[in-house]
Amino acid sequence: MRATVFALGVAILAAGRPAFAAATPITLGAAVQMTGAMANTGRYYRDAYQLAVAQVNALGGVTVGGEKHPLSLKLYDNQSDVNLGVRQYVELLTQDKVNFLLGPFSSDDALDDSSVAEKYRVPMVEGGGASSQIFSRGYSYVFGTLPPADDYFASTIEMLGKLSPPARTVALVSADDAFDVSVAKGTRKLLSAAGLELVVDKQYPEDNAEFASILSLVASKHPDVILWSGHEAQALNFIREMKSLGVSPERMASFTVGVPTADFRQALGPDAEYAFGMTPWLPSAAERDDWFGDGEKFAALYHQKLGYAPDYHAASAVADVETFVKAIEAAGSLDSGKVRDAIAHLDFQSLYGRIHFNPGGQIALAQTVIQIQHGQVVPIYVHDFVHRPLYPVPAWSKRLAHK
Amino acid sequence: MLLFAQIVVNGLLVGGLYGLMALGMGLVWGVLNIVNLMHGALIMLGGYAVYYLYTSAGLDPFAALPLAMLGLFGLGYALQWFVLGQIARSPLLNTLLVTFGLEVVATYLAQLAFSADLRTINPPYAGQHLALGGLVVPLVPAAAFGAALVLAASLWLALGRTRTGRAIRASAQNLGAARLYGVNPRRIFALTFGTGAALAGAAGGLYGLVAQISPYMGNSLTPKSFVIAILGGLDRPLGVLAGGLALGVAEALTGAYLASTYVDAISFGLLVLLLVARTSRLLRPA
Numbered sequence: 001m002r003a004t005v006f007a008l009g010v011a012i013l014a015a016g017r018p019a020f021a022a023a024t025p026i027t028l029g030a031a032v033q034m035t036g037a038m039a040n041t042g043r044y045y046r047d048a049y050q051l052a053v054a055q056v057n058a059l060g061g062v063t064v065g066g067e068k069h070p071l072s073l074k075l076y077d078n079q080s081d082v083n084l085g086v087r088q089y090v091e092l093l094t095q096d097k098v099n100f101l102l103g104p105f106s107s108d109d110a111l112d113d114s115s116v117a118e119k120y121r122v123p124m125v126e127g128g129g130a131s132s133q134i135f136s137r138g139y140s141y142v143f144g145t146l147p148p149a150d151d152y153f154a155s156t157i158e159m160l161g162k163l164s165p166p167a168r169t170v171a172l173v174s175a176d177d178a179f180d181v182s183v184a185k186g187t188r189k190l191l192s193a194a195g196l197e198l199v200v201d202k203q204y205p206e207d208n209a210e211f212a213s214i215l216s217l218v219a220s221k222h223p224d225v226i227l228w229s230g231h232e233a234q235a236l237n238f239i240r241e242m243k244s245l246g247v248s249p250e251r252m253a254s255f256t257v258g259v260p261t262a263d264f265r266q267a268l269g270p271d272a273e274y275a276f277g278m279t280p281w282l283p284s285a286a287e288r289d290d291w292f293g294d295g296e297k298f299a300a301l302y303h304q305k306l307g308y309a310p311d312y313h314a315a316s317a318v319a320d321v322e323t324f325v326k327a328i329e330a331a332g333s334l335d336s337g338k339v340r341d342a343i344a345h346l347d348f349q350s351l352y353g354r355i356h357f358n359p360g361g362q363i364a365l366a367q368t369v370i371q372i373q374h375g376q377v378v379p380i381y382v383h384d385f386v387h388r389p390l391y392p393v394p395a396w397s398k399r400l401a402h403k
Numbered sequence: 404m405l406l407f408a409q410i411v412v413n414g415l416l417v418g419g420l421y422g423l424m425a426l427g428m429g430l431v432w433g434v435l436n437i438v439n440l441m442h443g444a445l446i447m448l449g450g451y452a453v454y455y456l457y458t459s460a461g462l463d464p465f466a467a468l469p470l471a472m473l474g475l476f477g478l479g480y481a482l483q484w485f486v487l488g489q490i491a492r493s494p495l496l497n498t499l500l501v502t503f504g505l506e507v508v509a510t511y512l513a514q515l516a517f518s519a520d521l522r523t524i525n526p527p528y529a530g531q532h533l534a535l536g537g538l539v540v541p542l543v544p545a546a547a548f549g550a551a552l553v554l555a556a557s558l559w560l561a562l563g564r565t566r567t568g569r570a571i572r573a574s575a576q577n578l579g580a581a582r583l584y585g586v587n588p589r590r591i592f593a594l595t596f597g598t599g600a601a602l603a604g605a606a607g608g609l610y611g612l613v614a615q616i617s618p619y620m621g622n623s624l625t626p627k628s629f630v631i632a633i634l635g636g637l638d639r640p641l642g643v644l645a646g647g648l649a650l651g652v653a654e655a656l657t658g659a660y661l662a663s664t665y666v667d668a669i670s671f672g673l674l675v676l677l678l679v680a681r682t683s684r685l686l687r688p689a
Contacts, residue, residue: 035511037619039519080619176664204663212413213659219539220406233521236615240523243530244541244613245413267523267615271530396530 025072026062026334028053028324029098031088031113032128033105036080040263041232041313042105045128047306048317049073049102055291062325065332071325074098082109089116099334100124102320105313106231107131107149107179114142123340125323127316131182135360141336143323143343143357145316147280147365149179150186152256153227155367156278157190159381160225163391167224167251171200173214173238175230180206183229183256199223206231211241219247226253235259236267243271248395252276259370260311260377273374274393278367281312281352282379289351291322298351312352319352326355405537410659411652412538418651419548420613422644424606424624425631426555427599433637434575434595437487437498441506442628443621445600447513449475449607450616454522464524465546468608472601479600483593506621513618524611547609551644554605558598559640571595630674649673 030049033042053073056062061070074096078085085104092098093116101117103110103126110129117124118139126134130146160167170191174184184203191198199221202214215238218226226249228238235258242248252274258264259277268275283299292298298318302310327342328334347356353365369381371389379386428442439445449471456467482505490497532541562568573581574591582588610620627650635646650670657669 035514035519037617037622039514039619040521040617043519202662204658205666210417210654210658210663210666212417213410213655214663216406216409216413216539217659233615233617236521236523240525240530240613240615241541244532244543245539246532246534246541263520267521269525271525 023061023067023069025070026064026100026328027072027074027096027098028100028102028321029074029076029089029092029096030102031076031078031085031092031104033080033109034075034077036078037233038080038105038231042080044311044313045103045105045317046075048302048310048314049075049321051302051305052291052318052321056321056325059291062328064328064334071321078104078109082112085109086112086116089113093120093122100324100336100339102126102317102324103128103144105129106177107134107182108177110134110144111178114139117141121340122336123324123327123343125320125343127320128313129179131178132186132362133178133182135362139361141340143361145319145323145352145355145363146312147367148186148362149182150189152183152229152278152367153187153254154190155369155382156227156254156276157187157194157196159369159385159389160196161194162385163251163389165251165392167196169197169199169221169223170225170227171202171218171221171223171249172198173200173202173204173211173218173226173228173230175206175234176203177206177231180229180256187227187229196225204230204234206234211238212245215241215245215247219245223249224251225249228253229256232258232261232264235264239268239271239275243396246396248397249393251392252389253393254278254369259372262309262311265372265375265377270399272372273399274390275372276380276389277370277372279312279370279377280365280367281315282368282370282377283310283315287351287353288349289322290348292318292351295351315352319350319355322348322350323355406659409538410655412540414652414655415648416541416544416548416651417655418648419551419644420544420606420609420647421627421631421651422635422647423551423554423602423609425628425635425643425647426558426640427602427606428625428628429632429635429637429643430558430602430640431596431599432632434571435483435487435592436495437502437596438495438629439599440499440502440625441509441621442599442603443623443625444506444509444513445475445479445603445621446607446610446624446628447616447618447621448478448509449604450524450611450620451513451517451522451607452604453608454524454611454616457524457526464526464608464612465550468550468605471604471608475604476597476601478597480593480597482600483596484589487596488589488592506625510618510621517618519618522611522616523614524608524616526612529612543612547612550605550609551647554602555640555644558602562640567591567594627670630670633674634677 032045053071057070061068076088101124105128107129110126118141123141125143127145130149174180235255254276260279265272284295287295327339331338331342368379371380380389431439452471453467456462457464529543532539570586631646635643654666
């Protein structure tokens with residue numbers, strides 16, 4: 001067995017030690033991907049949870065019934081293994097007796113791990129699973145801070161209607177995990193509502209992504225737009241194979257993940273140019289926050305402390321920690337049921353955006369369409385155009401000529 | 404029809420790389436009777452070696468390939484000499500345990516050293532392609548395919564024609580008799596494992612040119628190499644290469660005409676069919 005279960009009990013009490021002299025800490029527990037195939041995204045959750053807990057403690061901790069309590073964090077490494085994660089969540093509740101649960105990364109993980117929270121009736125606020133499958137089971141202890149996967153392409157498809165020359169045909173390529181199945185299902189509905197024709201609709205296996213045959217099929221149909229859904233490693237493969245097979249959509253290609261991250265641009269270099277993507281969050285001074293000041297200040301602090309830039313995964317994870325602090329203070333109690341009710345009624349402004357859960361347990365956040373332009377992530381469209389898109393995107397052969 | 408031909412070409416190009424991946428695993432398995440579960444980790448290390456030779460030392464990836472192979476050969480030789488030599492020709496379970504342990508260690512050390520970031524080897528000419536009468540032949544996968552062919556053919560020649568190669572095959576067939584003819588098994592085994600590691604290193608470098616490198620890439624490549632090595636027949640290099648090509652084409656056709664979701668089912672299904680067919684042939688009286 002791959003047993004390097006290094007539990008990181010992180011009790012960060014540096015600044016406010018005297019104030020907490022007698023108070024017992026409130027412990028949040030989570031099992032996230034620190035190693036394994038998803039470690040490059042999982043690290044956002046580990047790092048953001050730790051940063052948020054440290055920041056909350058530095059500013060006085062959590063006030064319950066007039067008494068200040070420090071937050072503490074119990075993290076396990078689920079090694080990118082869903083089954084191990086489930087066992088660790090059970091352990092967090094039965095052995096470690098943590099007070100509340102934060103989530104893992106990815107819908108597949110959140111789908112299974114959240115069942116543990118529901119079974120033990122302990123609230124979980126997760127910022128890593130967007131699939132509607134997580135929130136359509138009638139669970140009452142599970143809350144999510146990623147916008148619903150079904151709507152990931154909503155703003156992109158809305159934007160397509162306003163661009164000229166107009167797009168008519170679409171190829172949809174999606175992975176077969178919980179997140180991407182939800183994305184594809186939602187996207188098919190959105191496409192038919194927008195009057196766009198789906199000329200290719202192909203699924204690929206997440207753990208064995210080889211796109212050459214799908215791309216040859218796509219090329220034979222000459223779609224105006226390629227909409228691609230999956231995880232970051234496969235996005236890199238897809239784009240590199242697009243280039244090496246010389247497959248270009250007539251108008252543009254957009255990717256559910258990868259485009260906002262620094263890793264994506266670094267790995268692809270100039271080939272990342274023109275790629276459309278989406279993000280529910282960009283660092284903004286307009287997003288006020290009680291602990292970090294605002295989104296921009298948070299991004300600067302995160303970059304300074306951790307050595308890389310945060311993306312929406314990190315912001316979503318911070319919002320999860322803040323959600324618990326707000327809810328515990330509103331409930332004035334550590335009782336699972338009371339805190340759960342308080343979470344359901346929360347409505348506050350965070351660096352990530354407005355946190356207010358719908359009855360299903362998800363929040364509503366519009367996806368901002370983004371595009372890589374000259375090595376930068378540029379916001380393009382949310383409800384209306386923010387910046388001018390580079391559209392239609394030039395074919396690979398034309399791009400080489402420019403260099 | 405053109406689409407079909409294109410998909411077959413795609414499959415063949417990927418298949419050549421698959422074959423190269425499996426070559427080292429088949430060789431080590433056939434000669435040392437070690438099912439090397441760290442084969443994927445060796446592929447990963449080869450990928451990083453070429454990546455750093457390209458990004459830090461500025462070497463062209465194809466020029467870096469022999470250097471990476473040399474490094475991996477040294478690593479493989481030392482591993483066999485000092486570690487695996489202790490369990491040579493011992494029950495399969497022991498070798499499985501040891502190589503699995505080494506794989507875990509190598510993978511986690513790689514994450515510490517290289518981080519979990521995804522790396523790609525992206526020379527300026529990556530992404531170019533040749534157009535042959537309507538067919539698109541991507542340049543780098545084609546070159547990787549060529550390199551795989553050359554390496555498989557070299558291995559086949561070396562095993563068949565050189566003294567060392569014959570000593571390796573003799574050790575595989577009858578160790579006692581080989582010893583009587585003056586073969587030093589410890590050295591031959593280390594040479595074999597080193598060669599297997601060097602081939603894995605080459606596969607890793609070429610893989611980084613067409614896909615991305617991460618500390619965990621070995622996890623899916625080890626079972627794939629395993630299947631191909633069996634399809635092809637362990638220490639028969641050309642058979643292994645053919646096995647890789649067959650799997651590549653089967654996967655490409657499945658992906659295009661059925662759904663890629665079935666790709667793994669197809670490859671392991673092929674394996675089961677083949678094992679059934681082979682066993683019945685083996686059991687038939689001569």
